[in-house]
Amino acid sequence: MEELLWRRCLVFVCVGFAVVRLGGSPTEVWAQEVVSLRAQVIYAANEPGGVDAKLGNLAGELQRTFRYSMYQLLEAPQGSAALNRPWRVGLPGDRTLEVIPTAIQGGQYNLTVHVLGPGGQALVNTQVRLRGGGPPVIVGGLLHQKGVLIIAISAG
Amino acid sequence: MTHWFHKMAGRTRRLANYTTGEMAETEQGRMRALLAACPACRREVEAYRLLFATLQTSPRVTLTPGEAAAFWPSVEGRIQQGATPATPPTRPSLRERFWDHPRLSLVSAAAAIVLVLGLTLGPMVGRGPGTHGSDGAEVISVEAGENTSVMLFQAPDSSLKVIWVFEAPSS
Numbered sequence: 001m002e003e004l005l006w007r008r009c010l011v012f013v014c015v016g017f018a019v020v021r022l023g024g025s026p027t028e029v030w031a032q033e034v035v036s037l038r039a040q041v042i043y044a045a046n047e048p049g050g051v052d053a054k055l056g057n058l059a060g061e062l063q064r065t066f067r068y069s070m071y072q073l074l075e076a077p078q079g080s081a082a083l084n085r086p087w088r089v090g091l092p093g094d095r096t097l098e099v100i101p102t103a104i105q106g107g108q109y110n111l112t113v114h115v116l117g118p119g120g121q122a123l124v125n126t127q128v129r130l131r132g133g134g135p136p137v138i139v140g141g142l143l144h145q146k147g148v149l150i151i152a153i154s155a156g
Numbered sequence: 157m158t159h160w161f162h163k164m165a166g167r168t169r170r171l172a173n174y175t176t177g178e179m180a181e182t183e184q185g186r187m188r189a190l191l192a193a194c195p196a197c198r199r200e201v202e203a204y205r206l207l208f209a210t211l212q213t214s215p216r217v218t219l220t221p222g223e224a225a226a227f228w229p230s231v232e233g234r235i236q237q238g239a240t241p242a243t244p245p246t247r248p249s250l251r252e253r254f255w256d257h258p259r260l261s262l263v264s265a266a267a268a269i270v271l272v273l274g275l276t277l278g279p280m281v282g283r284g285p286g287t288h289g290s291d292g293a294e295v296i297s298v299e300a301g302e303n304t305s306v307m308l309f310q311a312p313d314s315s316l317k318v319i320w321v322f323e324a325p326s327s
Contacts (some may be wrong), residue, residue: 061314061315062316064311064313065310110296115321117301121301121302122299122301122302123300123301123303123323124299124300124319124321125299126295126298126299126319127295127296127297128293128295128296128317129293129294130293130294131292131293134293135292135293135315135316135317136293136316137293137295137316137317137319138316138317138319140320140321141321141322141323142321142323152316
């Protein structure tokens with residue numbers, strides 16, 4: 001009989017939890033999810049300096065992709081953002097990187113990425129899907145000093 | 157066939173009466189003629205005779221004084237043990253049949269757990285638009301700004317997806 005009471009309690013708890021989960025809208029539930037984000041801001045140019053050791057495995061990928069002689073990690077800000085909430089990072093040249101997680105799907109993160117110019121105008125808008133802990137997506141080509149900025153954006 | 161016709165005609169009872177002798181002499185004569193023509197009826201009469209003989213030869217059941225003295229108290233005790241409430245038996249309610257049933261209660265608890273897990277884990281495996289899986293980065297869409305143009309590419313031996321922005325020098 002006591003076992004029956006425990007089972008009843010279990011049913012009540014589970015059903016109550018299910019009702020709470022169903023009661024909130026999907027947006028409210030998603031809004032509670034927080035996505036870890038990271039941006040590696042790299043200065044690449046054809047000038048002396050070599051490859052910054054702090055780039056780690058990314059250095060090899062960059063060298064296979066581009067033909068610059070120098071890759072220097074300027075900054076590597078990390079943060080987190082709830083779904084549909086922006087994460088903003090200042091970039092050299094008064095530019096702004098804005099990343100908005102829009103969905104989480106099976107260990108993958110859908111991100112909306114904006115790179116804004118000094119006046120707030122959009123330089124590029126893109127939607128990407130990244131695997132948590134997987135390779136980053138690269139947004140590059142922003143002019144900086146004698147070279148360009150390369151931004152590696154990763155999530156999870 | 158004749159026997160079944162006799163049974164349907166109600167002669168079984170008369171066969172029994174014939175066996176026990178509870179029949180008029182004229183009637184017994186007709187029954188004898190009938191039995192001569194109906195082997196199954198004869199077998200039935202024999203069965204009746206055997207039954208009645210058994211009943212008549214069964215020993216009388218007798219009780220010793222001690223058994224007789226203990227008989228009724230024993231019966232009353234059993235009646236008390238099997239006593240049921242005075243209220244007439246009613247059909248079990250739905251609650252008693254389903255909610256109080258241990259096995260069904262366990263099933264409902266398991267179903268509730270599955271429901272909760274489905275609601276909790278479901279969004280994690282099927283959330284957001286699209287379900288295309290990818291080991292690397294996937295660029296869904298790219299839109300250049302007003303004074304820029306963009307190019308999407310990936311080097312053959314690299315896993316990096318690159319969105320290259322061609323920025324006007326003045327911007």
